[in-house]
Amino acid sequence: MESTVEAxxxxxxxxxxxxxxxxxESALExxxxxxxxxxxxxxxxxxxxxxxxxxxxxxxxIYQSNAKIIQRHLKDRKDWRILEIGGGDGRLWSRVFDKDxxxxxxxxxxxxxxxxxxxxxxxxxxxxxxxVALAQDAEFxxxxxxxxxxxxxxxxxxxxxxxxxxxxxxxxxxxxxKKMKEAIRKRCGLAxxxxxxxxxxxxxxxxxxxxxxxxxxxxxxxxxxxxxxxIEGPTGSDDxxxxxxxxxxxxxxxxxxxxxxxxxxxxVYELDVPRWLGLIARAGFDIESHQxxxxxxxxxxxxxx
Ligand SMILES: C[S@@+](CC[C@H](N)C(=O)[O-])C[C@H]1O[C@@H](n2cnc3c(N)ncnc32)[C@H](O)[C@@H]1O
Numbered sequence: 611m612e613s614t615v616e617a618x619x620x621x622x623x624x625x626x627x628x629x630x631x632x633x634x635e636s637a638l639e640x641x642x643x644x645x646x647x648x649x650x651x652x653x654x655x656x657x658x659x660x661x662x663x664x665x666x667x668x669x670x671x672i673y674q675s676n677a678k679i680i681q682r683h684l685k686d687r688k689d690w691r692i693l694e695i696g697g698g699d700g701r702l703w704s705r706v707f708d709k710d711x712x713x714x715x716x717x718x719x720x721x722x723x724x725x726x727x728x729x730x731x732x733x734x735x736x737x738x739x740x741x742v743a744l745a746q747d748a749e750f751x752x753x754x755x756x757x758x759x760x761x762x763x764x765x766x767x768x769x770x771x772x773x774x775x776x777x778x779x780x781x782x783x784x785x786x787x788k789k790m791k792e793a794i795r796k797r798c799g800l801a802x803x804x805x806x807x808x809x810x811x812x813x814x815x816x817x818x819x820x821x822x823x824x825x826x827x828x829x830x831x832x833x834x835x836x837x838x839x840x841i842e843g844p845t846g847s848d849d850x851x852x853x854x855x856x857x858x859x860x861x862x863x864x865x866x867x868x869x870x871x872x873x874x875x876x877x878v879y880e881l882d883v884p885r886w887l888g889l890i891a892r893a894g895f896d897i898e899s900h901q902x903x904x905x906x907x908x909x910x911x912x913x914x915x
Contacts, residue, residue: 616855659853667904672909674705694759719742758801764877791895808881809882810828811881822866
């Protein structure tokens, strides 16, 4: 019988944790070779895997919850300013804005395609300001709202000291969190942070057994299961389901191999909830609320001021 992504996910999720990594390696070899593969976070337009990702149940739940909070927060504010760090395909903003929306949206993202995509989404009354990187010495402008959703996990290390200790370049997550706090201070703004609840940061070395287990926990046992339910569920066209299947393979099952890359190449440096809470407090934020946004215990939303 031909091996399928769904069959691998089902088998893997039912195995004892200690046997899942070995099973995953052999199961990936047995899957038929894909015709093409889209790299994570490189393409964002119509027909891409990223577009299908933003339509998945766990991602949609984030946008739905964030959009409600943002609309409430901006309701009585005139000439509002928003800063988003890490834009993706702008799906959140298509839920927040309508044709009468007026204000400024500042987006920081290294991917040029993100900025092109934002141009297509943002209505005429919202002026779009694009930036590719946050310079270390740059001051953030004062804004009413900062959104940083599923982006900080691309930044290695909790802080500069941890990065230095592990031989990694960069200021760590704390630097960006502090900038976010600075940006909302004057306008009594709100910061929204969305991240997963899994520790796989640079404190865990390349190929560490715990690291591989945590990656499987996040990408397979939680995200993979949610995609399996999407694929087998009643909503979604055949084309959408084919793309969810490709995501489950390339961005869930195959992502676990990232644990065998060098620290610098890993590209995913997630924290669990207690560590996020500690870092958020160190950045000077008060925590208004925090909650899971999905039923899989995958993504967490922090409202900060
Ligand atoms: C998983 S996507 C999330 C996009 C969007 N915020 C969402 O929730 O759908 C991560 C985004 O962060 C961007 N990104 C990666 N590293 C970044 C960095 N150091 N600063 C800002 N954006 C970054 C990627 O280009 C991508 O658009």
